[in-house]
Amino acid sequence: MQLPKYKKKKRIKLKVCQEPGCGREFWGHPIAKYCELHRDIKQRQKQKKDIENIESKNIIFRHNYTEAMDLEFKCCLEGCNNTFTIRMFPKQYVYPRFCMEHRNDFKRANFLRIMQKK
Ligand SMILES: [Zn+2]
Ligand SMILES: [Zn+2]
Incomplete structure (x- = not known):
């Protein structure tokens, strides 16, 4: 066969x-x-994932400042009232979403865990 x-x-x-x-x-x-x-x-559009990643930790703050300047932001982490100062730069629109303390993934997760227990 x-x-x-x-x-x-x-x-x-x-x-x-x-x-x-x-x-x-x-x-x-x-x-x-x-x-x-x-x-x-x-x-391939692998950038798409990167953008999501950027937005989870950052804010897109559109401004038209022509010189660098300091602005105060409040931490976006629920339950955290920390404020922090960010220096804005002309034509730069991506800034951190969280206070110094919570820019670290581990600390943020930890903070949320503590909040949930309350
Ligand atoms: Zn294709
Ligand atoms: Zn915070």
Whole structure:
């Protein structure tokens, strides 16, 4: 009996690229996720995650100051009333969301744990 030879080669399927906003169809291995373009990791929107990460710890404060200046902010952590001073710089809009104490992930989690117990 002769084994069909094509079986091994034809492990290719029509897939849809998993990259958000791409949706291109391509022929690839059953485990392939991305079209030819997005197979290159540099082409993928990994920045999206970075932005979320930035926003979880920072505020986007849009201002039109033309010189650096100090502003007082209140810590965004629930239950914390600390205020802190941030120096605003022209054309820079990303600033820390939390007071000095709570800029550290561990300390923030710890603070929340203590608050919940009260
Ligand atoms: Zn794609
Ligand atoms: Zn705080």
